[in-house]
Amino acid sequence: MKKSIPFLELAAMHADLADELQSKFAHMLQKGVFSGGDEIAELERSLAVYLKSRHAIACSNGTDALELALRALEIGPGDEVIVPALTWVSTAEVVKMVGAEIVFCDVDSNGLINIDQMESMITKRTKAVIPVHLYGKMVNMDRLLSITKPKGIKVVEDAAQALGAFKQGKSAGAFGDIGCFSFYPTKNLGALGEAGLLITADDFLDRKLRLLLTHGQPERDVHELIGRNSRIDTLQAGFLNVKLDYFLPWQQKRKLLAGIYLEHLQHIRGISMPKGILKEDHNAHLFTIKLEERDKLKGYLFDRGIGTAIHYPLPVPATPVFSDNGDFPIANKIASTTLSLPLHPYLGEREVRLVCEGIQGFFRS
C-alpha cells in the first residue's frame, strides 16, 4: 500500500522533540509554578527580540488577543470596525464580542483586504480596521496606514497566521497599534494547546493589555479596571520556549518545500499559485492553489491518500451567524476555488513531489 500524506502531522513533529518537551515538563512539574513565572517572561523576551517589538505580551490564544486589543483601544458600541470577508471567524467574532458593528470588506486576489474598497467604506463611525495577514502573506501595511492614520483610525493586525513574515525587516503585527498572533497547534509556531501573543510599541497599551488579561490587577488584590483571565498557560509558555529554538530552520524547510511545489506546478494551466510565497513578507504558513475544479481535485487526491484543506469554504459574512448580504465577489470566488496543499516542516521533499505528481495526474486524466 502506498504511504498516505496527511495534510498535517503534528504527532510526527512532536515525536522528534519528545525528549526535550518531556524534560521541560518534568522540570516545570518539579518547580510547581503553573501560572505566571519565568517561562512566560522568557517567552515574551525572546519574541520581543525576534519580532523587534518594544513589547510582547503572551496571552491565552489569538482570539482573546484580538478581543483584548479592541478593548484596550476602547472600541465598543456605536463604533464600526472594518474586517475582511475572508478570514478565520475570530477576526469578526471579536468585533461583536466588544459590542461594535462589523463592516465586511471584500479581499483582493491574494485573499487580503481590498484597501481601495476599505477606504470607500470608512465613515465617521469607523474606529478601527483589522487587516488579516491571511495564509501568512502580509497586507501592504504602508498603504493601509497611509489611509487610516490621517483619519485617526486604529489598526489591529491579525497576524495569527503570520509569525515569521517581515517587510523590510519589520514584522507582521508591528505596523499597526497592536499586532495579534496565535500559537494554535497548527500554526508555524504551535503550542501543545492554546496560546497567543500581542505586540505593541506603545507603553500605555502594553500596560493596559497586561491589566486587561489578568483581572485589571497591577498587583495582588488591587483591581484598576474590569478585566478577565486571558493569561497564557505557563506550561504552554515552557513548551513554546523549547519549540522556538527550531522555528527558523522550520521556516527554511517550509520555503524549500514551497519552492518544490512552485517548480512542479506553476506551469500547469488552470491552477494559480500563491503569490510571493518565497518572499520575506510571506511565512509560507499555507500553500494555497486556486482552480475551478477544486472539489474534484480534492476528492482525487483524497482517493490517493493525500490530505488537503480549504481555507475557508465560506466567507465569514456568508456564514449563518453573520449572514451579511453584502457583495463579496472575490472572497466568494476564493472560497469556492482555493485548496491548501500539505506544507509543514516534517514533510519530506519526496512527499511534496508525490503530491505534485498527484496533481499532474489529475490534469492529465
Ligand SMILES: Cc1ncc(COP(=O)(O)O)c(C=O)c1O
Ligand atoms: C486569521 C486568524 N485569526 C485569528 C485566529 C485565532 O487564534 P486562536 O485559534 O489562537 O484563538 C486564527 C487561528 O486560529 C486565525 O487563523
